[in-house]
Amino acid sequence: MWPGVRCSATGSVIEIDLSGHRLNGSITPQIGALSKLKCLNLSSNNLRGELPSSLGNLTQLAVLDVSYNEIHSIPLEIEKMENLVSSIIPLQIRNLKKLxxxxxxxxxxxxxxxxxxxxxxxxxxxxxxxxxxxxxxxxxxxxxxxxxxxxxxxxxxxxxxxxxxxxxxxxxxxxxxxxxxxxxxxxxxxxxxxxxxxxxxxxxxxxxxxxxxxxxxxxxxxxxxxxxxxxxxxxxxxxxxxxxxxxxxxxxxxxxxxxxxxxxxxxx
Known part of the structure; x- marks a missing residue:
């Protein structure tokens, strides 16, 4: 019942939309434990630092949006997220053929x-x-x-x-x-x-x-x-x-x- 969080019928978190929620600090590496996550929108906040390498564990993620923050480094592990269809990704990545x-x-x-x-x-x-x-x-x-x-x-x-x-x-x-x-x-x-x-x-x-x-x-x-x-x-x-x-x-x-x-x- 948390605002911005949606779960599947089996109780797995499948969507997080916390855009424009005035979040600050860095993104926790524990985000990588949400293996069923399909949509992650953290845009328009005050997040800083680098994206955690654990994002590479989110292999079902289709949407990733961290725009309008102060993210300065994105790990190469993100290339494992082959289901991305609409995203913000590091410029080094070339394997996301559905993007x-x-x-x-x-x-x-x-x-x-x-x-x-x-x-x-x-x-x-x-x-x-x-x-x-x-x-x-x-x-x-x-x-x-x-x-x-x-x-x-x-x-x-x-x-x-x-x-x-x-x-x-x-x-x-x-x-x-x-x-x-x-x-x-x-x-x-x-x-x-x-x-x-x-x-x-x-x-x-x-x-x-x-x-x-x-x-x-x-x-x-x-x-x-x-x-x-x-x-x-x-x-x-x-x-x-x-x-x-x-x-x-x-x-x-x-x-x-x-x-x-x-x-x-x-x-x-």
Whole structure:
């Protein structure tokens, strides 16, 4: 009868949801004794330290959420949890082939995105925003062809946007804003025909806007502000009738604002 705890008919604890309960301290290693646990949600608390290695004993766990805490270390034993389908996991783990959602937002992570992230081929949502991640976006991300949402904003990622990003044809949301990315916008971006939201705000992207962007007929939000984009503002933007928000400020554009932009009736 404890709040946030659910048991099976045989009396085994199968679900713990204590999100937003102002818990503090560390997670006890005794959590690993709950061998029948299927859902563990401790998000939005004040928990600190590292996750106990005993979590590896929770082989039936399908949902693990410790986001919005101050967890700074996650043990490799977590890779034993092969039934995870929606979780927050250490970036080193590559064997969770059923994983669909990886949400590590605002977890004070540092280091680089592991190059083997592409092995999590069932991923639909990859959110690593508001951390201290450095280094390039690994090219293996382009193997995550089921991705609908790729959110890596507010980190310190550098290098260029992978040229093969056009393989992620199921993408609806792509947010790479507030990083240190350089180079041009890849032409292959034009293959993301389902893309609705695209943000590169506050990077060091240069070159001109590729003509291929005109193929993004579902694009409703685009923010390319605070970069080093140059050349003329392309007139084809006026042909994208789905626009509700368009930001190009604080770049190096020259020339006139194309009159066709006036055809964007929803833009604000």
């Amino acid at each position: 669909m959602t990886l949400h590590f937002g605002n977890c004070q992570l540092y280091g680089s995105i592991p190059p083997n992230i592409g092995k999590l081929k069932s991923l639909v949502n990859l959110h690593l925003s508001s951390n201290m991640l450095v280094g390039p976006i690994p090219s293996s991300v382009n193997k995550l062809t089921n991705l609908a949402s790729l959110v890596l904003d507010d980190n310190q990622l550098n290098g260029s946007i992978p040229q093969e990003i056009g393989r992620l044809t199921n993408l609806v949301t792509l947010d790479l804003s507030s990083n240190m990315l350089v180079g041009p916008i890849p032409q292959n971006l034009g293959k993301l025909s389902r893309l609705e939201s695209f943000s590169l705000y506050q990077n060091k992207i240069n070159g001109s806007m590729p003509l291929e962007i005109r193929n993004l007929g579902k694009l409703s939000y685009i923010d390319l502000s605070y970069n080093n984009l140059s050349g003329q503002i392309p007139s084809f933007l006026g042909l994208l009738s789905s626009f509700s928000s368009l930001r190009l400020d604080s770049n190096l554009f020259e020339g006139f604002i194309p009159s066709d932009i006036g055809k964007i009736k929803k833009s604000r």
